Amino acid sequence: MVIRRRLILLFSLVILSGCAAIFGPDLFPGEPEEAVIAKYGKPTARYQDGDITLLEYASFYGQQTYMIRLDAQRCFVSREQVLTVEQFQAIRIGKDNMQSVLLKIGQPAEKDFLVLKNFTVWSYRYKESGIWDSMMHIKFDTNGIVRDKENGLDPLYFPRGAINDNSGRYVNLIVSADCEAKR
Secondary structure, eight states, X not given: OHHHHHHHHHHHHHHHHHHHHHHOOOOOTTOBHHHHHHHHOXXXXXXXXXXXXXXXXXXXXSSOEEEEEEOTTSBEXXXXXXXXXXXXXXXXXXXXXXXHHHHHHOSOSEEEEEXXXXXXXXXXXXXXXXXXXXXXXXXXXXXXXXXXXXXXXXXXXXXXXXXXXXXXXXXXXXXXXXXXXXX
């Protein structure tokens, strides 16, 4: 029994030390850009906002995007996960444009165009409240001004062959060759 407890303790310590090695200590304010790139690798995008440089680091499926801020001397200032409800709420309809959205939350996972409304749509995958696989759609008019925002479930995570019937549950569909949906 004592040996078993010691093995569990040892195993736990090994796992925790592995986590510390993966995430490691964060950068400290004032560290140079080279230290940022050495720790996080090449950014997926780089933006200039006055004297501030923003380095974007997006995950593969885009549910997490970190924006790293560098000052005028290209030294580390801060790091922030930007695909959050709070960041989406900060986008102002009628005021923000494509450039300001890029500076706030980075590149979208998908870009589409709605012909009937003449809107460009940028869609962002994110983990809403740390639980739901969601997608935020930001719609821009022809001048690049934000005209609407729409939140919903991320279809990438729907069970195969299922749709949401607005009751909070998924409905499985069988689609025939003539595209007629049957339950």
